Amino acid sequence: MFRRTFWFTAGAAAGVWATTKVNRKIQQLTPESLAAQAANRAVEAGHRLKDFALDVRAGMAQRESELGEALGLDAPPPADRELPEPRRRAALGPTPHKTTTTFSSRTISYNRNEDH
Template sequence: MFRRTFWFTAGAAAGVWATSKVNRKLKQLTPESLAAQAANKALETGHRLKDFALDVRAGMLQREAELGEALGLDAPADPAAAQGRELPEPRRRTALGPTPPSHFTLPTRSYNRNEDH
């Protein structure tokens, strides 16, 4: 008698446990739950990408500073050397831009879509 009662109780407990596991898994697979999980993953990925971009930017700035220091680019410029240099004369522009050379002119031909038919 006790044996039957034990196995009946063990079977009922296993059934309740399996039912609760299945119901929990079914709730995880509802469209709302899947959408929430996808949104959380997207936010997490966005934060990781932002952190990566910030790390790359910091490393880039640090390396630029190291290179500038090694090449002496951070030293103050000599204003006397810049005074002797001449700047090129600015190009003249028309209202439509610079005048193209003659070999760049396009032929004037009307393109009527209805001529071909």
């Protein structure tokens, strides 16, 4: 009698365990759960990418300071050396004629440098 009770209880426990496990897996495979998992992974990837960018920036700043020290760029200029006079801008000639075409209410300019 105790054997039958033991095996009945063991079977019931295994059934409850299997049902719980299957229900959890089904919940993980719903579209909402999959979308939430994808969003969490995207956020984690964004954090890893941000950390990588910060590491690269820190490495660049360190290397720049090393190069500046090696080339002597951080040292102040000698006191006996004077700065050259500032350059004067050459007078520019008249601006070139702009070719434009008007279509209804829109004007099209053919000057390539106008938008830049």
